Amino acid sequence: MELPQIAPRVLYTIGDFNITVTMFTSLLVTVALIVFAVIVRVACIPRWNKNILSVTPLRMLLEWIVGMFSNDSEELTHKYSKAVGPIYFACSAYIMFGVLFELFGLRSPLSDLNCDIVLGAVTFVMVQVIGFAKHRFKRFKHFAPVIPLITDCVVPFSMALRLFGSVFSGYLIMEIVYGFCPYVLPVALEPLFTLFHALIQSYVFMFLSMNFINEAID
Secondary structure (H helix, E strand, O other): OOOOOOOOOEEEEEOOEEEEHHHHHHHHHHHHHHHHHHHHHHHHHHHHHHOOOOOOHHHHHHHHHHHHHHHHHHHHHHHHHHHHHHHHHHHHHHHHHHHHHHHHOOOOHHHOHHHHHHHHHHHHHHHHHHHHHHHHHHHHHHHOOHHHHHHHHHHHHHHHHHHHHHHHHHHHHHHHHHHHOOOHHHHHHHHHHHHHHHHHHHHHHHHHHHHHHHHHHO
């Protein structure tokens, strides 16, 4: 049985630029999120506004998710929640959709360290921007000792490595299961494992990021 490699497989090469399978799935995830958002905004929300008593599973699910992000962002980031909440809602949606794409036999873009570093960099930028917005130039005092400076610089890499390790290990486990039992067992395990994994990773990323922002505010 051949195990998947850490480096994503190259699909095409244009000059010196390689297009990998994770770049392709990343594009698919982005398109899927945009299409889903447009459908909800154009087809669902106007109908829900006309009949506020209408209850559907999709509406209940979306209101629960939005409410959870709104409450967590208000609790942890206070007056900055209107900026922080939507950003991490988008990041968490990307993480969740990215992991769920494994159900289609595609490698998740989150199993590529480059993608995870970008998400970690989002948290790093948000921490610095909110920190300076709250404390202005007093924020420079935070960097006077060496340890807080190192800690802030390590944040994007620690977030990226945690996310990469979790997603790639889950992808590797399912590949091993497919290798040893290629029929009934993977069909039963894959949807449950992948859905649970997607929910956990998106929530953990959001919660850790908002805690880092909360520390910058305090």
